[in-house]
Amino acid sequence: MLAIRKAKLERIRDEFGLDPYGQRTEGLIPLADARAAYDQAADQQFKDNPDAGDPRPVVKVAGRVMQHRVMGNLIFMSLRDATDEGLQIAVSKKAVGNETFKLAKLTDLSDIVIAQGPLATTKTGEVTVWAGMGSGASGLGSGPAADTNDAPNTPANADSDASPNPKPQTPAPAFTVITKSLALPPGKFHGLQDPETRYRKRYVDLYTNPHVMKTMQQRIAIIDAMRDYLRDKGFLEVETPMLQTLHGGAAARPFHTHHNALDLPLTLRIAPELYLKRLLVGGMPKVFEINRNFRNEGVSPRHNPEFTMLEAYEAFGSYETMAELVEDMVCTVAQKVFGTLTIEHKNEDGEVTRTINLERPWRRVSMVDLVEERTGWKFDQQPASDEIIDRLRSENKGKDLDFSGTPAEQLVEVYEKLIEPTLIDPCYVTHVPSVIIPLAKKNREDPFFADVYELAINGVEISPGYSELNDPAVQEANFRSQVGDEAEQQQIDEDFLEALRVGMPPAGGMGLGIDRLVMMLTGAPSIRDVILFPLMRPEKQ
RNA sequence: GACCGGGUAGCUCAAUGGCAGAGCAUCGGCCUUUUAAGCCGCUGGUUGUGGGUUCGAAUCCCACCCUGGUCACCA
Numbered sequence: 001m002l003a004i005r006k007a008k009l010e011r012i013r014d015e016f017g018l019d020p021y022g023q024r025t026e027g028l029i030p031l032a033d034a035r036a037a038y039d040q041a042a043d044q045q046f047k048d049n050p051d052a053g054d055p056r057p058v059v060k061v062a063g064r065v066m067q068h069r070v071m072g073n074l075i076f077m078s079l080r081d082a083t084d085e086g087l088q089i090a091v092s093k094k095a096v097g098n099e100t101f102k103l104a105k106l107t108d109l110s111d112i113v114i115a116q117g118p119l120a121t122t123k124t125g126e127v128t129v130w131a132g133m134g135s136g137a138s139g140l141g142s143g144p145a146a147d148t149n150d151a152p153n154t155p156a157n158a159d160s161d162a163s164p165n166p167k168p169q170t171p172a173p174a175f176t177v178i179t180k181s182l183a184l185p186p187g188k189f190h191g192l193q194d195p196e197t198r199y200r201k202r203y204v205d206l207y208t209n210p211h212v213m214k215t216m217q218q219r220i221a222i223i224d225a226m227r228d229y230l231r232d233k234g235f236l237e238v239e240t241p242m243l244q245t246l247h248g249g250a251a252a253r254p255f256h257t258h259h260n261a262l263d264l265p266l267t268l269r270i271a272p273e274l275y276l277k278r279l280l281v282g283g284m285p286k287v288f289e290i291n292r293n294f295r296n297e298g299v300s301p302r303h304n305p306e307f308t309m310l311e312a313y314e315a316f317g318s319y320e321t322m323a324e325l326v327e328d329m330v331c332t333v334a335q336k337v338f339g340t341l342t343i344e345h346k347n348e349d350g351e352v353t354r355t356i357n358l359e360r361p362w363r364r365v366s367m368v369d370l371v372e373e374r375t376g377w378k379f380d381q382q383p384a385s386d387e388i389i390d391r392l393r394s395e396n397k398g399k400d401l402d403f404s405g406t407p408a409e410q411l412v413e414v415y416e417k418l419i420e421p422t423l424i425d426p427c428y429v430t431h432v433p434s435v436i437i438p439l440a441k442k443n444r445e446d447p448f449f450a451d452v453y454e455l456a457i458n459g460v461e462i463s464p465g466y467s468e469l470n471d472p473a474v475q476e477a478n479f480r481s482q483v484g485d486e487a488e489q490q491q492i493d494e495d496f497l498e499a500l501r502v503g504m505p506p507a508g509g510m511g512l513g514i515d516r517l518v519m520m521l522t523g524a525p526s527i528r529d530v531i532l533f534p535l536m537r538p539e540k541q
Numbered sequence: 542g543a544c545c546g547g548g549u550a551g552c553u554c555a556a557u558g559g560c561a562g563a564g565c566a567u568c569g570g571c572c573u574u575u576u577a578a579g580c581c582g583c584u585g586g587u588u589g590u591g592g593g594u595u596c597g598a599a600u601c602c603c604a605c606c607c608u609g610g611u612c613a614c615c616a
Contacts, residue, residue, distance in 0.1 A: 001551070001567055001585075067576065074573035092573065109566070123574045187552035187565050189577045194552090196608050208552095252615065297615045298542085307616070400612060461616060513616050526609095539589095539607060 001184055008106055009180045016103050022178035025114060027060045031084035034059040038119040038127045046120070046134075054134040056118035061129055062178060063087065064207050065111050067188055075104050076128075079113065082217070085210045089115040089129040089175075090122070096132035096174045104131075104175050109188065110207075112179035132174025199534050212529075218337060219518045219530055223290060225333040226310060226514075233325070235286040235312060240275035242268055242292070246491045249273030249439070251482075252295040255305075268294035273439065273509070274496045276313050277468065280507050281499045288312035290514065301526040302460055305535050308514040313468070317508030319440070319452050322465035323428050326455060326510055327362050330426075334358055334521060345523035356458060356520065357425050364453070366431035367415055374419050379411035381448055392418065408433030408448070423456035438478035438490060440466035441506075458520040465510035472500035 012020045029037075042055040063079025066086060073093040078086040091104040095117075107113060118134040121127055183204075186192040191208045198205040198212075205212050227237065245264065247254040249271030257266050272289050279287050293309045314321060334341055345354040365373075372378045377388040389403050392414065399417050403410050411433060423429075434442045434450035443449045451467035469475050479492045518530040528534040 004567070067578090069575050069578055070572085071575060071578080072572035074575080076575050076578085078576065086576085088576070090574075094573080121574095122576090124576075126574090126576070128574085184551035184566070187577090189565065190553040192552070194548090194608090196548090197552095199608095250616085293616085295615070298613075300612095300615085301610080303615060309616080398612070464616085511616080516616070537607070 002182060005108060005180070005182050005184075008108065009182065011106065012103070012177055012180060016099065018103075018176060020177065020180035022112075025062065025178065028062050028114070029059055031061055031063055031079060031081045031087040033083070034061045034119065034129060035084060035087055035127055038121075040121075043120045046118075054118060056120055056134060058116065058118050058134065059129060060114065060116040061087065061089070062112060062114045064181075065107055065109055065113055068107060068109055070105060073101070075101070077104075077107070077113070077115075079115070080207060080210070082213055087129065088122075088126050089113075089117075089131055091115070091131045091175050092133065095130065100132065100173065100175050103177060107177055108181060110181040110183065110185035111177050112181070113175065114173070114178045115175050117174055195528075196536075199528055200536055200539075202532055215518075215522050215524060215529060216532060218522050219514075221337045222333055222518055222521060223308075223514060225336045226329060227290065229329045229332050230288050230312060233286070235288045235314075236284060238276070238279060238284070238287050238289055239291065240269075240272045240279075240289060242294075244269050246493045248490050248493045248496065250293075250295075251490060252297060255294050255296050270295050271309070271511070272311050273511075274493055276311055277504055277507075277509070278496065278499045280313055280315050280468075281502050281504045285315040285505075286313070299535065301528070302516065302519075304515065304527050304531055307527070307531075310512040310514055311509065312512075313507050313509040315505040315507050318467040318506070319430075319465045319508055319510075320467075322508040322510040323364070323453050323455070325508075326463050326465065326512065327360060327426070330517070331358055331360060338521060343521055343523070354424065354458075354523075358457075362426040362428060362455075364428040364430060366449075367411060367429050367433075367454075368431060370427075370429055371411060371414050371419055374422070375414065379407065379414060381407050383407050384410050384414075406435070408435045412436055420456050420461060421459040424459060426455060426457045428453040428455050437466070438482055439469055439475075441469050441471075442474075458516070460516055460520075461513070462516050462520065463510055463512040465508065468504070468507045468509045470500060470504040470506055472497050475500055 009020045012018050037057045037059055039055070039057055042057065045052070046054055046056050061079065063081045063084075065077050066080045067076075067078040069076045075091045077089050077091070079089055080086055091101060093101040096104070115129050115131040117129050117131040119127060120130055186204065186208050192198055192201070192204055198209070202212075206216070207213070231237070243257070243259070243266045245266060247267040247270050249269075250273070252270045254267035254270050257268065258264065259266055271293055272291070276287055276289060288310060290308065290310045292306045294306050296305065297303060299305065312322070312325070314325070331341055334343065341358040343356040343358060344352045345356075347353050368378060368380045375388070375392065377384060384403060384407070389401075393401055396418060401417060402413055405413065415429065430453050431443065431446075431449040432452050432454060434440070434447060437450045437452055440450040440452045443451050453465045454461055455463040455465070469478070476492070476497050479490060479497075482490060515527050515530050518524065519527060522530065524530045
């Protein structure tokens with residue numbers, strides 16, 4: 001079957017004298033713009049009185065062929081680009097001549113083609129580019145393979161509009177194959193469904209499944225809107241090292257690499273935090289960074305080894321100013337990109353499966369109060385009783401609940417495994433045990449807790465925010481008494497401690513998982529649906 | 542890493558121990574208003590890989606590979 005397509009490629013080259021891999025082409029407009037250019041009055045006027053001139057706008061479009069219907073001497077194709085799921089073109093033998101018509105007939109699904117002609121509806125009312133029809137388009141051109149057709153060879157309207165003195169030029173073809181596809185396309189009805197193939201061959205997924213293109217475009221729009229928001233608030237976007245000699249700023253295992261010239265072991269960053277704080281020391285008052293973090297951890301529907309994180313720091317702020325910032329920013333972004341603060345997730349049948357209400361104000365509750373509200377037990381500095389442990393275990397058989405830690409760790413365990421997944425509408429969880437957060441200030445009234453929030457939306461943590469610890473002595477002590485797996489503990493970054501000794505203003509800081517935010521806003525069930533090229537193990541030969 | 546499910550034609554899927562199939566795509570015809578076009582005809586397979594059981598394996602067994610989900614880790 002591939003051989004058949006290759007043979008067609010050679011025919012395009014030999015028989016039609018065309019380059020099956022095309023060249024630069026001017027005057028193309030997106031399919032959506034072409035559709036919008038349709039002029040109903042002009043169409044009607046021409047249909048009523050074709051002899052009184054052709055007022056219909058002429059467009060030149062390119063797209064991938066998604067459908068190809070040959071009706072004898074008239075061919076309809078549905079083209080797709082990033083702006084339109086299926087703008088129809090029609091190639092009529094009478095309008096384009098025998099040669100071009102043969103080429104159109106030879107065209108395969110998934111080829112990329114160019115068509116030029118007036119916009120008119122069909123009998124069924126579909127806006128269609130009628131290749132080569134009317135006064136504004138021509139046949140294949142005057143090259144060696146020029147055919148004999150009865151369309152006038154005048155330059156296209158689109159070109160003459162652009163210049164008051166149009167240069168004489170080779171007339172643009174009414175229809176041409178600009179890129180031959182040598183791959184067999186997925187079925188035109190079901191498309192590409194297999195998740196594995198979709199992630200491996202995203203280039204097919206993107207053109208085959210319009211919702212994928214849409215989701216990715218929404219991701220881009222969300223990030224753009226966040227940048228706009230932060231810049232409006234006076235934040236400077238900075239870039240800090242991804243190759244680090246000490247990985248800090250979070251508790252996670254890093255990827256290891258090596259710099260040859262310096263013979264230096266390096267890790268990919270797990271967080272930019274410690275460098276952004278150095279910028280506060282240096283005098284930048286408001287900074288943010290949107291970029292990749294790398295964590296050598298498991299893969300799941302909510303985890304990809306490289307993921308995109310926003311971190312922002314504001315001198316003289318606190319976790320409360322950051323909560324205000326995140327709340328306002330997310331609402332602004334949702335309003336700008338989606339036009340609503342009510343986010344609905346839908347299944348394949350279009351039924352709403354989850355509704356997230358982003359209306360302000362968002363709930364704020366301390367972790368102890370929230371866990372008590374949901375479990376009836378106050379996990380507050382006292383170890384959980386055997387009864388409550390037995391009850392929670394029996395009520396949550398699928399979960400592997402670990403109560404072997406300190407009371408603080410028990411509280412966090414219950415919150416993260418049992419409560420957080422139930423937090424669908426935005427909820428700021430505050431007063432997190434300070435022992436698990438070495439980079440934040442302790443609460444002045446009760447130093448058992450840290451001055452931080454953890455924002456959960458859609459059942460996952462979207463954003464943490466801190467009143468950043470700026471006391472070098474406390475910071476050093478925290479580094480030296482960390483809890484948890486040794487492999488994930490933060491290394492002691494002496495230069496960072498030196499920066500704190502130079503003096504960092506009190507500050508608010510926050511991180512925001514971009515991928516999870518996009519999942520929440522678009523309803524994507526897997527992080528892989530919002531990352532263009534998620535990590536996949538290579539297929540064995 | 543553990544457990545459960547999946548891998549059959551380009552795509553979407555059937556076939557539970559007895560000739561490996563359908564729709565669409567492909568290929569050859571007919572057709573100038575179709576749009577999952579229609580009609581006629583034809584193709585297309587190392588059933589993920591390697592072993593085993595059996596007269597006979599897509600189907601049962603073992604190992605491995607890739608993968609979706611859950612759990613663990615983590616954001």
